[in-house]
Every structure is written in structure tokens, then in C-alpha cells.
Amino acid sequence: MALQNLxxxxxxxxxxxxxxxxxxDEETLxxxxxxxxxxxxxxxxxxxxxxxxxIRRVGLDKVVADNNGxxxxxAVTFTRLRGVVARQxxxxxxxxxxxxxxxxxxxxxxxxxxxxxxxxxxxxxxxxALLALDAELxxxxxxxxxxxxxxxxxxGLFANTLExxxxxTEVSLPRPPGNAAGAFLKLEATANDLxxxxxxxxxxxxxxxxxxxxxxALGGGVADTAVRSAAAETILVGSRLDAAALQAAxxxxxxxxxxMSDHRASAAYRRAVAKVMTRRALERAVARLA
Amino acid sequence: xxxxxxxxxxxxRHELAVEKDATLRDVLHDQLNxxxxxxxxxxxxxxxxxVHVDGLAVYSCMRYAVACDGAKVLTAEGLSAGAxxxxxxxxxxxxxxxxCGYCTCGMMMxxxxxxxxxxxxxxxxxxxxxxxxxxxxxxxxxxVDAVKLAADRLAG
Ligand SMILES: Cc1cc2nc3c(=O)[nH]c(=O)nc-3n(C[C@H](O)[C@H](O)[C@H](O)COP(=O)(O)OP(=O)(O)OC[C@H]3O[C@@H](n4cnc5c(N)ncnc54)[C@H](O)[C@@H]3O)c2cc1C
Ligand code: FES
Ligand code: FES
Numbered sequence: 001m002a003l004q005n006l007x008x009x010x011x012x013x014x015x016x017x018x019x020x021x022x023x024x025d026e027e028t029l030x031x032x033x034x035x036x037x038x039x040x041x042x043x044x045x046x047x048x049x050x051x052x053x054x055i056r057r058v059g060l061d062k063v064v065a066d067n068n069g070x071x072x073x074x075a076v077t078f079t080r081l082r083g084v085v086a087r088q089x090x091x092x093x094x095x096x097x098x099x100x101x102x103x104x105x106x107x108x109x110x111x112x113x114x115x116x117x118x119x120x121x122x123x124x125x126x127x128x129a130l131l132a133l134d135a136e137l138x139x140x141x142x143x144x145x146x147x148x149x150x151x152x153x154x155x156g157l158f159a160n161t162l163e164x165x166x167x168x169t170e171v172s173l174p175r176p177p178g179n180a181a182g183a184f185l186k187l188e189a190t191a192n193d194l195x196x197x198x199x200x201x202x203x204x205x206x207x208x209x210x211x212x213x214x215x216x217a218l219g220g221g222v223a224d225t226a227v228r229s230a231a232a233e234t235i236l237v238g239s240r241l242d243a244a245a246l247q248a249a250x251x252x253x254x255x256x257x258x259x260m261s262d263h264r265a266s267a268a269y270r271r272a273v274a275k276v277m278t279r280r281a282l283e284r285a286v287a288r289l290a
Numbered sequence: 291x292x293x294x295x296x297x298x299x300x301x302x303r304h305e306l307a308v309e310k311d312a313t314l315r316d317v318l319h320d321q322l323n324x325x326x327x328x329x330x331x332x333x334x335x336x337x338x339x340x341v342h343v344d345g346l347a348v349y350s351c352m353r354y355a356v357a358c359d360g361a362k363v364l365t366a367e368g369l370s371a372g373a374x375x376x377x378x379x380x381x382x383x384x385x386x387x388x389x390c391g392y393c394t395c396g397m398m399m400x401x402x403x404x405x406x407x408x409x410x411x412x413x414x415x416x417x418x419x420x421x422x423x424x425x426x427x428x429x430x431x432x433x434v435d436a437v438k439l440a441a442d443r444l445a446g
Contacts, residue, residue, distance in 0.1 A: 003311040009293060009356045031357065035334060038352045041311075042333045052310075054357050079346065104422020105403060106337065109346040110353065191421040192335060 003041060008051040015058050015169065019142045022165045026050040030167050032075055032115035035107050060114070060169055069175040074114025074168045078103060078126065081113060091288045092133075092175060095182030095200045095281075099129035102186055114168040117153060120160045120225065123194035128219035128226045129184050130171065132200035138170035145169075154225035178212060180204040183284035185277050186220070189264060195220030196265045197273050199281040203241065205289055211236050216249065216282070221264065222257040222274055229256040232278060241286050250279035295359040299324070300368030308355045315339040315350035318365060326366035326395040330424070337423030340396035341365045347403040349422075366395035369402070377443040378402055378436075385436035389427035397423050401437045409445055411437070 007026070012018050022028055028051040031037060040046050060073035063084045070093075072081055082100040085093045102125045103111060116126045117137070127150075135150040142165060153168075155161045162168070182202040186195045202215035214236035219226035231252040239245035259270035292307040299322060308317050315332075318324045318341065330336035332351045339350040342364040369376035375383075378398050388394050397420060404411055404419035411419070416437045417430070425433060 006310050007291075009310045009354070011357070011359065031354070033352075034354060034357065035349075035352050038313075038354075039333055052354070056357070101418075104337070105400060105419060106340055106347050106349045106352075106422045107334065109343075109348050192337075192424070 002047075003049050003052075004047050005050050006052065009054070010051060011054045011057055013057045013059075015060070015140060018053055018055055018058055018167065019140065019165070021051065021053045022167065023142055024051070028053060030055055030118070032056065032112040032118075033077065033107075033110035034115075035111045036115060036119040036121065055114075055167070056112075067175065070173045072113050072171050072173075074112060074170060076113050078108040078111050078113075078116075079105075082108065091181035091290060092202070093182065094285065094288050095132055095184040095202060096126075096129045096173075098184035099125040099186075099198075099200065102126075104192055113171050117150065117171070118160055118162070118168055120154050120156075120158050121194075122157065122223065122225050123220055124226075125184065125186055125195060125198050125219070128198050128217050129182075129200040130173070131217035131219075131226050131228060132182060132184075132202040132215040133173045134176075134215065136172050136174070137168050138172070139166050140169045141166040151225075151228065157224040176202060176204050176213060178204040178206060179290050180213075181285045181288035181290075183281050183288060185281045185284065187273055187277055193264070197222055197270050197277050199274070199277045201278070201281045201285045203236070203282070203285045203289065205241070209240060211239050211241050211245075213237065214249075216253065216278060218253060218257060218274055218278070220270070221262060222259045222270055224258075224260075227256060229253040229278070231255045236282070241282070241289075246279050246282040246286070249282060250275040253278050293356050295356055297355075297358060297360075298362045300363070300365060306355075310354075310356055312355045313351050314341070314343070314348075314353040314355045314358050314363070317355040318350060318363065324365050324367055328392055328395060330392065335424070336393070337396040337400065337420075338393055340399040340423065342399060342402065345406070347400050364399070364402075366398055369398065378405070378440040381440035381443060382433075382436045385432050385439050387428060387432040387436035393423055393425040393427075397425065397433055401440060404437065405441055405444055409441060411441055413438075 060075040186198040197220040204213035216232040232249040259267040328338035330338035
């Protein structure tokens with residue numbers, strides 16, 4: 001397979017140039033790490049593409065980590081972010097660290113934060129972790145800048161809500177309040193496969209060890225997009241995160257997911273393991289609370 | 291229309307005219323006659339094509355050559371200094387980690403990134419580091435042995 005209609009391969013070095021190129025009357029695709037895009041090409045899905053715009057040289061490869069959280073440029077690679085997260089050694093970043101560890105090294109070294117969410121693929125791990133961290137996106141177009149909570153980027157299977165001429169420039173992760181910890185778990189068939197089900201959890205507790213904030217996100221074909229489970233979160237907030245609460249939260253995710261059947265697993269199997277995986281991911285986060 | 295790029299491959303600079311949608315793997319193999327980066331799947335699932343780009347292991351079938359313009363590339367051929375095999379190469383031979391050999395060049399490049407960063411890896415580190423490389427022959431045990439042996443030799 002190939003890009004039969006590819007006329008231009010641009011490697012701009014400024015965001016303004018990216019915007020100008022996106023504004024041209026051509027079928028143009030942003031290229032970041034290319035790990036998803038190449039897969040589409042191999043399946044013959046990109047034969048109409050006329051121009052690629054490589055965004056890896058426009059200054060979006062920086063990460064800032066401070067007391068407010070983390071801001072990562074869209075072209076930051078998993079390897080780079082993983083390094084920053086590892087240096088932070090903070091429990092609230094535990095789930096992101098777990099998820100960034102899952103793709104093989106050859107993918108981590110090139111796959112980008114922006115690319116993994118723009119792909120709107122429900123089977124990836126890192127987006128599930130970002131969803132549990134309340135990630136907010138910065139989106140640029142020639143009209144200016146806007147901010148979008150991650151769930152509003154997803155528009156069903158492999159579709160995002162970006163308008164023509166727009167692209168993601170930054171992903172920001174606010175530090176959750178209080179004593180917080182996160183965890184992520186993936187169920188996969190083989191070491192180099194995408195998830196059957198994955199779960200990311202994020203918990204905050206007060207001085208009495210009562211849960212003040214809970215985020216439970218699931219991916220891996222439990223729906224057309226990675227999703228949050230409001231039902232599980234409601235059970236957790238106000239609880240003491242004891243075994244009964246974690247068990248009940250695991251059971252509750254069922255009402256927020258609509259799993260698919262595919263070559264990896266049936267919907268019934270995904271539904272069954274989603275409960276168990278959620279409970280285990282919650283246990284893992286609880287164990288990490290200070 | 292082809293596009294001009296510059297690559298430094300195994301220490302040697304090349305000016306190349308490449309198809310815009312050519313992968314790094316195809317350019318290394320077809321234009322520079324390097325056999326190390328093998329084509330197994332061409333979609334990032336087998337690891338046979340693993341090379342280093344600017345010091346990091348990547349699937350060369352997943353990178354467009356044009357996007358690598360200006361990069362430093364290391365293939366398995368570049369591990370040895372002439373006839374002197376690199377300790378990773380010698381260890382793969384000594385541990386019997388090569389059967390058909392199709393995965394070997396990619397395995398060694400993943401092993402190299404591991405040993406560059408973690409000179410004293412344990413078995414779990416090694417298995418994690420080669421998770422993106424498929425071997426259909428060995429069952430991995432001897433590959434893990436080879437990487438351990440290479441770590442010992444490199445650490446002196
Ligand atoms: C062998 C293999 C194993 C994998 N294993 C895992 C795994 O275990 N866990 C996991 O989480 N993921 C895994 N992945 C998926 C991987 O995380 C994604 O392919 C990757 O994150 C996509 O990012 P990229 O930079 O390569 O995107 P690209 O392929 O460059 O782009 C993806 C899509 O997003 C668009 N795009 C890119 N950047 C932007 C932007 N800034 N704004 C707007 N649109 C943009 C592109 O046009 C394209 O449509 C695996 C992939 C492969 C090939
Ligand atoms: S040929 Fe590149 S990963 Fe299989
Ligand atoms: S030795 Fe044959 S595939 Fe690994």
C-alpha cells in the first residue's frame with residue numbers, strides 16, 4: 001500500500017506554517033509519530049491523502065511539570081513523557097506511568113501524546129489514563145486557540161471533533177487535590193497487542209481517609225471511545241475505599257459501558273472482565289495512597 | 291516526485307533521493323543495501339525492522355524516510371567495528387539465540403537500547419525490552435540468556 005496521491009511532505013518549523021498548510025485546499029493530514037497513520041496506510045485507507053504535515057519540529061516537544069500539574073506539547077513522545085513522570089515520583093501520576101509502560105519501546109520512542117488521542121482509537125492505553133486525569137487540550141487554528149476537555153474530543157470510533165484547520169498543540173494534566181494516587185491496568189492477549197479491556201483510576205482522600213474525588217476510566221473496546229464511569233465514581237466518593245466500596249464500584253461500571261465483540265474478545269467477556277479489572281485498578285490506586 | 295534527504299547511517303553520511311511515502315526500512319534496505327532491517331509485517335507488529343534513530347530503537351517500517359531527514363541511524367550492521375563483533379552480537383552467537391535468524395537483527399537493536407540505559411538488567415527488564423520483537427523459533431529463553439551474557443560482558 002502506499003500514499004498514491006501524496007504530492008507534498010512538509011516538515012515546517014513553526015506552528016503558523018502548520019496552520020497555513022492546514023488551510024490549503026488539499027487533503028492534508030497531520031503526521032506526528034506516524035505509528036497509527038502508517039497502520040491506516042497499510043490498510044489502504046489513506047490513498048486520497050495529498051499532503052502530510054510533520055509537526056515534530058514546531059516546538060511542541062516540551063514538557064513542563066510543576067505544582068499545578070503537567071503540560072505536554074502535542075508532539076512529546078511517550079518516552080519523553082515517561083521520563084518526566086518517572087522523575088516526578090508522584091502517586092497521582094501512577095496510572096499514567098503504568099500506561100506509558102505498555103507500548104513496546106519502538107512505539108514509545110516515536111508515538112506522541114497528541115497522536116494517541118487524535119486517533120480516537122478506543123483500544124489504546126494512554127488515552128484511558130489521560131481520561132482519568134481530566135486532561136484538557138489546547139487546540140489551535142488560524143482563528144486562535146480554544147480549550148477542550150478530552151472527552152469532548154472523542155466523536156465515536158476513530159473520529160474526533162476537530163474542525164478542518166484545527167490541530168492539538170498541548171495536553172494539560174491538572175494536579176488533583178489532596179492526597180491523590182492513580183493506577184492503570186491492561187488486559188491483553190499477547191505482549192504486543194492492544195487491550196481487550198483497560199482501566200485507569202484516580203483517587204483523592206481527605207485527612208480522615210474519606211474519598212473526596214474519584215475518576216474511573218475504561219477503554220479497550222468497552223465502548224466506541226474510552227469512557228468515564230460516573231456510576232462507579234459516585235459510589236466511591238464519600239466512601240472509605242474499603243473492599244465493599246471497591247467491589248461495588250467495579251460492578252457499577254456495567255451501566256456506563258457498551259462493549260463490542262471483535263477478534264480480541266466478545267462483548268460478554270469484556271463486560272465480565274471490566275468489573276474485575278476496575279476493582280483491581282482501584283485496589284492498586286488505594287495501595288499507592290500516602 | 292522524489293525528495294532529497296540526508297541520513298547518517300552507521301557513521302556514514304548519505305544524500306538520498308527517496309519516494310515521499312518510502313519507509314525508512316525500505317530506503318535502508320533497497321537503496322543502501324542493508325540486510326539488517328528485515329521486513330516481517332511492515333505494520334509495526336514484529337520488530338524485525340528495528341533500528342536506532344538518534345539513539346532510540348524504532349520500527350523502521352513505521353517511519354517515513356522523509357520524516358527522518360537529518361537523523362543518525364544505526365542498524366545491526368553498524369554494531370560491529372569491521373570484523374570485530376559487538377558483545378551483543380557475540381553473545382547471541384555464544385548463547386545459541388539464533389535459529390532462522392530473521393528476528394535477530396531487530397532483537398539486538400532492542401537489546402542495545404536496554405543495555406545503553408540499564409547496564410544491569412534483570413530478566414523482567416530484558417523480557418519487557420524485547421516485548422516488541424517477535425521470535426517464531428527460539429521460545430525467547432536463549433535470547434534472554436544472550437542479553438544477560440552481553441550485559442555481563444559489557445560491564446566487564
Ligand atoms: C505495534 C504497536 C503497538 C502499540 N501498542 C500500544 C499499547 O500497548 N498501548 C497504547 O496505548 N498504544 C499502543 N499503540 C498505539 C500508539 O500509542 C499510537 O499509534 C500512537 O499513540 C499514535 O501516535 P502517533 O504520534 O504515532 O500518531 P500519528 O500516527 O502520527 O497520528 C495519529 C492520528 O492523529 C492525527 N494527529 C496526530 N497528531 C495530531 C495533533 N497534534 N493534532 C491533530 N491531529 C493529530 C494524525 O493525522 C493521525 O490521524 C501501539 C501501536 C503500534 C503500532
Ligand atoms: S517489519 Fe517493522 S515491525 Fe514488522
Ligand atoms: S530465530 Fe527465527 S524468528 Fe527468531
